[in-house]
Amino acid sequence: MNKSVFIVPSLLICGATIFFNSSVAKYTAVTSAAVSGKTPAENYQNYCSSCHGEKMDAFVDRDWKHGNKLSDLVRGISKGYADDGMPAFEKTFTAKEIEELSSYIIEGINNRAAYDFDDQPKSNIFKSDKLTVKLDTIATGLDVPWGMAFLKDGSLLVTERGGKLYKVANKKNTEIKGIPEVLAQGQGGLMDIVLHPDFEKNQILYLSYSKPKGKLATTAVVHAKLEGNTLVNQKMVFEALPYASTRHHYGSRMAFDKNNYLFISVGERGNERENPQSLDNSLGKIHRINADGSIPADNPFKDKEGKPTSLYTCGNRNPQGIAFHPVTGELWETEHGPRGGDEINIIAPGKNYGWPLTSYGINYNGTTITDKTTAPGIEEPLLYWLPSIAPSGTAFVTGDNYKPWKGALLVGSLRFKYLNLCYLDGHKITGQEKLLKNIGRVRDVRMAPDGYIYVAVEDNKGSVYRLVPVN
Numbered sequence: 061m062n063k064s065v066f067i068v069p070s071l072l073i074c075g076a077t078i079f080f081n082s083s084v085a086k087y088t089a090v091t092s093a094a095v096s097g098k099t100p101a102e103n104y105q106n107y108c109s110s111c112h113g114e115k116m117d118a119f120v121d122r123d124w125k126h127g128n129k130l131s132d133l134v135r136g137i138s139k140g141y142a143d144d145g146m147p148a149f150e151k152t153f154t155a156k157e158i159e160e161l162s163s164y165i166i167e168g169i170n171n172r173a174a175y176d177f178d179d180q181p182k183s184n185i186f187k188s189d190k191l192t193v194k195l196d197t198i199a200t201g202l203d204v205p206w207g208m209a210f211l212k213d214g215s216l217l218v219t220e221r222g223g224k225l226y227k228v229a230n231k232k233n234t235e236i237k238g239i240p241e242v243l244a245q246g247q248g249g250l251m252d253i254v255l256h257p258d259f260e261k262n263q264i265l266y267l268s269y270s271k272p273k274g275k276l277a278t279t280a281v282v283h284a285k286l287e288g289n290t291l292v293n294q295k296m297v298f299e300a301l302p303y304a305s306t307r308h309h310y311g312s313r314m315a316f317d318k319n320n321y322l323f324i325s326v327g328e329r330g331n332e333r334e335n336p337q338s339l340d341n342s343l344g345k346i347h348r349i350n351a352d353g354s355i356p357a358d359n360p361f362k363d364k365e366g367k368p369t370s371l372y373t374c375g376n377r378n379p380q381g382i383a384f385h386p387v388t389g390e391l392w393e394t395e396h397g398p399r400g401g402d403e404i405n406i407i408a409p410g411k412n413y414g415w416p417l418t419s420y421g422i423n424y425n426g427t428t429i430t431d432k433t434t435a436p437g438i439e440e441p442l443l444y445w446l447p448s449i450a451p452s453g454t455a456f457v458t459g460d461n462y463k464p465w466k467g468a469l470l471v472g473s474l475r476f477k478y479l480n481l482c483y484l485d486g487h488k489i490t491g492q493e494k495l496l497k498n499i500g501r502v503r504d505v506r507m508a509p510d511g512y513i514y515v516a517v518e519d520n521k522g523s524v525y526r527l528v529p530v531n
Contacts, residue, residue: 100164103157107149107399107426108165133162144246145308145330152425179498185530186496188481190464195496195525198514199228202522207252207268207453210508212260218516218524219267221249227289228524238291240282243272246307254314254322256283256351263287266297268312268324276303278342279310279326283353297322297353298370300342304329309378313453315391317384321348321356323372323391323407325379332416332429336375344415346379346393346407348372360410375413375438381454381471382407394451394471397421398429402448403441404469406487414438420446443482443489450474453504459511461529470495472502472515479505479515499525 098106125144126136137158140148149158184195199205204221211217215229217236222244225236242250248270256264263286271280281298284291309327316322328335328344336344339361347370348359361371381394391407401421405413418432420441434440445451452472457465469482469489479495479502496502500519508514513527 098157100157100160103153103161104164107152107424108161128166130159130162130166133165134158137162142330143306145306147423147425149425152427181496181498186499188493188495190493191462192530193495193527194530195499196528197231197523198526199226199231199233199524200521201233202226202516202524204249204503204518205516205522205524206250206503207254208504208506208514208516208524209253209255209265210506210510210514211255212509214510216514216524217253217265219250219253220522221251223250223269225250225253225267225291234289236286236289236291238284238294240267240269240280240294241272242269243277243307244270245277248277248307248310251310251312252314254316257316257320265291266314266322268314270307270310270312271296271299273303276305277307278303278329279312279324281314281322281324283351295353298324298347298349300326300347302341302343304331304343306330309396311376311379311395313380313382315382315384316351317391318389320351322351323348323382324370325376325382325393325395327378327380327396328376328415332377336377336415337412337417339369339371339374342370344374344376345371346373346376346382346391348409372409373407373411373413375415375417377415380452383454383456383469386456386458387467392454392456392469394454396450397444397448399424399426400444400446400448402445402451404443404451404471404482404489405439405441408439411439412437413441420444421448442487449476449480451480452502453506453516455505455507455513457513458507461511462513462527470505470513472505474501474503474518477501477519 126132138150140146186193202220205218206221207219209217215227218226223242225239226233227236250269252268254266264283265286266281266283268281270277279300282294282296284294306329309329311325311327313325324347326342326345335341349370355368355370357368359368361369363369377395379393379395383392393405393407395403398421401419416429418435418438419429420433423429452474455470457468471480473480477500478497481493481495482489483491500517502515503518504516506514516524
């Protein structure tokens with residue numbers, strides 16, 4: 061299987077034809093904890109920007125859980141906050157470098173005017189190499205819209221990570237009651253939504269969410285019946301075990317295949333050394349269940365008694381995008397790597413996708429996770445990005461509204477705030493485009509029954525847009 065590497069903002073030839081320029085070196089040179097003579101700005105770009113954005117936009121207009129004074133930042137950078145996914149850098153930087161980096165970040169906090177917003181969209185018209193589209197605003201005022209589902213009457217169901225579900229019709233958001241209790245902390249909350257294949261008959265939908273248990277939480281899925289604007293008859297059909305104290309890497313995309321099996325992605329919850337390679341837990345895996353929550357008899361992994369489990373693959377880090385190819389029926393997946401090494405994979409039963417035995421990324425603090433990018437018995441990605449674009453929702457372009465893009469794969473980028481378009485030739489990614497540049501953190505992308513592409517964007521007041529081609 062051919063693989064590619066995508067280097068932002070440049071591309072590197074590695075198994076498929078992409079592009080290249082000299083900026084590759086700055087993303088591949090840092091592979092150990094040693095730091096020598098770097099400026100605070102360089103250290104920020106090399107070690108912090110993959111999570112917090114190249115322009116420190118995450119440090120503006122945000123709540124600081126652990127404080128934003130110099131001493132607070134020095135402590136956080138030095139010691140980290142493991143449960144929040146923040147690594148410790150005290151072995152990476154000197155004390156002076158940590159203080160200089162903290163001061164540099166404070167400049168970003170206190171000086172919004174120093175940011176360059178000239179590259180922000182000036183209109184709702186966006187041109188690409190092959191197609192021009194305009195954005196129709198379908199919904200606004202949403203707090204981190206995470207997942208979308210489309211109803212036959214033309215209305216739209218949208219989840220908010222904070223724990224609310226809305227029905228959107230005529231640009232009006234109506235809250236749906238009866239949502240299960242969620243732990244809306246860190247990367248968790250109310251996440252994906254899909255409709256039962258026979259939704260028109262039974263009105264059943266599925267929600268994935270971070271389910272709390274005391275101080276712990278896990279990825280869970282419930283199905284419920286939609287009656288008017290209320291969910292009733294809730295039943296939990298999936299629960300990832302064990303629960304964990306961390307608040308990140310929940311994964312949590314869902315999709316039904318043509319045989320009405322429900323696929324669920326679950327992240328490894330930040331415990332890469334124990335979870336993704338162990339078949340005794342649910343974390344760092346893709347799962348397959350029946351619509352009622354029971355386990356298909358032909359699932360590839362069995363428990364100690366020989367009974368099938370929900371596990372379908374292992375060795376996955378934090379998968380936040382899955383979509384079935386409209387022609388082949390294959391399940392394509394996008395998952396977050398560490399610092400570098402975000403992946404596109406084709407998911408097949410019983411396969412191991414390597415994390416953390418193999419990876420094209422390194423730790424957030426610059427240390428090496430593994431020196432192996434391939435290994436026997438490990439599935440290699442079709443493509444990996446350096447540095448990480450933070451891939452989210454994923455969809456294939458179908459229908460005739462976007463003929464130049466038809467058959468391509470769309471992937472939302474949280475970090476770089478654009479919609480990534482991958483042109484395909486079978487399993488080969490032949491080229492890429494960045495669409496809707498700087499529109500905001502693209503959390504989800506879907507092909508709707510009306511034949512149009514919809515994107516859910518966290519920024520710009522939390523909005524859902526429909527892409528309409530312009531002649």
